[in-house]
Amino acid sequence: MDLEKRFIASVSAASKQIGDDGAVIGSTVYSNDAFIEGTHFKRAWMTPRQIAYKAFAVNISDAVAMNAVPRYALLAIGIPSSFTAGEADALAAGFVEASAAFGCELIGGDTVKSERLIISLTIVSETRRPLRRSGIKRGDLLAFTGSVGKAKRELQYLLAGRRAHAQSHYVRPRLRREFIADAAPYLRAGMDISDGIYTDLQRLADLNRTGFSFFRPLGKSAGCSGEEYEMLVAFPPRMRKRVEYLARKHRTPLTVFARAARTRYKNPCKSHHF
Amino acid sequence: MDLEKRFIASVSAASKQIGDDGAVIGSTVYSNDAFIEGTHFKRAWMTPRQIAYKAFAVNISDAVAMNAVPRYALLAIGIPSSFTAGEADALAAGFVEASAAFGCELIGGDTVKSERLIISLTIVSETRRPLRRSGIKRGDLLAFTGSVGKAKRELQYLLAGRRAHAQSHYVRPRLRREFIADAAPYLRAGMDISDGIYTDLQRLADLNRTGFSFFRPLGKSAGCSGEEYEMLVAFPPRMRKRVEYLARKHRTPLTVFARAARTRYKNPCKSHHF
Structure with a gap:
């Protein structure tokens, strides 16, 4: 078992919610994805604006997968000090563009220094009929x-x-x-x-x-x-x-x-x- | 202006919520903090269990500062591949301990590989009377x-x-x-x-x-x-x-x-x- 699986298994023992693309509490769905330079992407592959937009879209995908309408986003971001002011602006523009495109308001978060670019987004969405990963029957x-x-x-x-x-x-x-x-x-x-x-x-x-x-x-x-x-x-x-x-x-x-x-x-x- | 401030200013232009320890939507408060190895702590300083507990407590502090009662937590974590299975277990144990101590259920998140240990927590809390940073009058x-x-x-x-x-x-x-x-x-x-x-x-x-x-x-x-x-x-x-x-x-x-x-x-x- 790899480290991540082991960690998830240890933490999940204390919670019933972990397992779906998002956690459902009443009609609210919470989902959270991290997008990390060196693990998920290299900076040379995309512009900062594209990276920001994609990170947002990937998180919205979790809400869509749960049949939920995204409402609010919280963004924790680690920005390398090697970024230029123009790159930081482009990154911000990508988040603002995606926030508008997906109708999902950025309501808060945390911005810190980091060696690598790190983007962690939490999406709060609403659903009347959550689509889960469980429920499959033989023959489906x-x-x-x-x-x-x-x-x-x-x-x-x-x-x-x-x-x-x-x-x-x-x-x-x-x-x-x-x-x-x-x-x-x-x-x-x-x-x-x-x-x-x-x-x-x-x-x-x-x-x-x-x-x-x-x-x-x-x-x-x-x-x-x-x-x-x-x-x-x-x-x-x-x-x-x-x-x-x-x-x-x-x-x-x-x-x-x-x-x-x-x-x-x-x-x-x-x-x-x- | 440093990069983080510049980024926050660019993103905040598109949102009214950013500025408090947490964002208030109705009676719900959302707060989010990132805790990054090399920026906020060094691994030699604390045990993995202590690091996890502290990261959780620091996030709960935002909810307390807003006069809100923590309910749910989402955890995005980047675990270095240099971690041993025992260290991953200790990290998980720290989160589970803090989750119980603060009455705040871990409902989901994301676990990924990363060069450095990265912990981003989102806390969903409830308040009937949010305590904000604004509202100070002369003489207070x-x-x-x-x-x-x-x-x-x-x-x-x-x-x-x-x-x-x-x-x-x-x-x-x-x-x-x-x-x-x-x-x-x-x-x-x-x-x-x-x-x-x-x-x-x-x-x-x-x-x-x-x-x-x-x-x-x-x-x-x-x-x-x-x-x-x-x-x-x-x-x-x-x-x-x-x-x-x-x-x-x-x-x-x-x-x-x-x-x-x-x-x-x-x-x-x-x-x-x-």
Whole structure:
């Protein structure tokens, strides 16, 4: 067991909430993600403004995955002293832009000196129908939105020393807010694909004590591609037509690829960080 | 203007909430503090369990400063891969201990790899009467709880290569929950002393457009001592007896040291991080 898993297991023993993309208290959802230079990104890959925007979008993705509407954000940020004033301004502009784009007000936080750029965002969102990771029944269909695998190709491109494309999904993840909001009543479970679909399926398998029977192989390259921020959803077969109709309505590609089954699931991917 | 101030100014332009120890939305207070190895502490100074406990306490201090009761915590943590399994367990144990001690449930967060130990906590607390930093009127009295200056001496001790005392206020900040809860109706403003009383007075001066007339000099050593986590409060002279009575009742030393006055305030301290 790696250190992070070990830590989470120790802390989770004291809480019932940990496990979903966000914690649900009444109709409020709290989610929190850290985005750390050297672990999640390199500074050469994106402009400070793009980094800020992406960090915000990635956090909003957790709220979307819970079928919640983001309201407020708290930002803890560690800024390296090597940043120029212009870079600090660009970083701030990225957060302000994302805050407006997602209708999520920045209400506070903490700004400190740090050797590496560190961004930790907490999103407070509201939902009347939380979409959880649990609830999958045998026979339910599994599907993902969009296409998976692009983020991995983009990452290889970045690791080869190039800069990210301003319009790429890597820089500007495409969130599926409208589709999820409309489809939520027909879905049994959902989460966003942040660590690669195979790794995220492991979470669903553990939580729901189920395996999956695949209709077609995803391939290791696409299946182990992290940071897709597409949605992974489960629904009963009788809802398939309805869910597919709503996907078309919102111009959201939807691929049904597996069924929850009495098999043992094995994740073929290695650790997801570069 | 340093980078952090510049960043805060850029982001704050888009929000009305930033400025207090926490953001108040209805009766809910949201506060968020980052605690970063190399900026706020060195690992040699404290055990992992002490570091976790202190990080939690420092965040609870923000809620106490707003006269709010902590309910939920979200933890984003970056764990260095040099940590042993035992150290990760000790870290987890510190958070679980603090969570129980402060009655504040850990409901979620994010755990990632990082070069340095990074702890960012978001506290969700409830208040019926938020104690803000604004609201000070000319003539109001300024007071601090406990004694200030100890944290700086402790820091010098640590910088000299020694380890922190398990019972010191540096390791276990003494929060003034009961006193603040009882005194809040009689206080005009309040905040916790995290960056040194002189630096925190600068914030009150800017926000309230006031200066201070000192009854006695605090001395640069005590006045520039950060991480005290004692409370800095303001109240009208007619409330003095009542506030002093409540301080005695809760065995909280209280020193009235200044009056809000039409003078120009100048902070004699340098940047607070070591």
